Amino acid sequence: MNGFAERLVESTETEDHFALRTVPVGGRAKRFFDVAVALVALVAIWPLFVMIVVVMKLTDPGPVLFAHERIGFNGRRFRCLKFRSMVIDSEAALQSLLRRDADAAREWQETQKLRRDPRITTLGRLLRTTSLDELPQLLNVVLGDMSIVGPRPIVSAEMLRYGKSLSAYTAARPGLTGPWQVGGRNDTSYEQRVRLDVDYVQNWSILRDVFVMIKTAYVVLTRNGSY
Numbered sequence: 001m002n003g004f005a006e007r008l009v010e011s012t013e014t015e016d017h018f019a020l021r022t023v024p025v026g027g028r029a030k031r032f033f034d035v036a037v038a039l040v041a042l043v044a045i046w047p048l049f050v051m052i053v054v055v056m057k058l059t060d061p062g063p064v065l066f067a068h069e070r071i072g073f074n075g076r077r078f079r080c081l082k083f084r085s086m087v088i089d090s091e092a093a094l095q096s097l098l099r100r101d102a103d104a105a106r107e108w109q110e111t112q113k114l115r116r117d118p119r120i121t122t123l124g125r126l127l128r129t130t131s132l133d134e135l136p137q138l139l140n141v142v143l144g145d146m147s148i149v150g151p152r153p154i155v156s157a158e159m160l161r162y163g164k165s166l167s168a169y170t171a172a173r174p175g176l177t178g179p180w181q182v183g184g185r186n187d188t189s190y191e192q193r194v195r196l197d198v199d200y201v202q203n204w205s206i207l208r209d210v211f212v213m214i215k216t217a218y219v220v221l222t223r224n225g226s227y
Contacts (some may be wrong), residue, residue, distance in 0.1 A: 020218035022196025025172040038141040070153040078145040149209040150175025151197035182215040
């Protein structure tokens with residue numbers, strides 16, 4: 001994480017096929033809402049941040065944060081932050097698993113998720129089931145990479161799976177939470193995720209964002225669809 005303050009975001013030239021917009025869905029009203037909520041949340045939960053960092057350092061010698069490239073507004077690439085929940089060599093471990101386990105390979109191809117993921121550490125599993133691993137994304141919100149509520153952040157490999165719906169996805173900033181997180185989460189198919197994202201973009205409102213935030217609290221507490 002060297003140079004963390006200098007380059008949390010890595011930009012690339014936007015692909016030609018994106019329908020470029022001057023502002024994301026929601027405009028200034030949504031941006032003001034995002035920053036206000038993120039700053040209040042960061043002030044309120046900083047002791048929890050510190051506690052998670054201390055426990056991670058006591059149980060795992062690896063880095064605390066994991067920054068993974070995701071696709072944002074207008075196709076712009078950025079580093080999405082999370083508390084690290086996987087072993088350090090997670091990508092190598094994933095490829096090894098997919099080569100030797102046909103069922104896991106099929107599940108990954110269909111959902112980009114694994115119900116029983118051997119890469120996840122003991123603490124990481126707790127962080128994931130409680131969604132605490134995503135708290136650092138509040139920093140992404142403040143920086144303008146993400147919104148509090150929006151489409152699920154995707155990696156570049158998933159762009160083709162959105163097909164004609166990709167322009168709807170790139171019309172908004174991806175969200176810390178959103179319709180996928182409160183609409184079934186890992187229990188939904190990939191096609192359902194895409195439909196949820198498109199519907200959110202097409203029918204956005206501040207009231208809907210508030211509703212999603214309230215429902216997110218319920219989903220996190222009940223751990224519905226979380227693994």
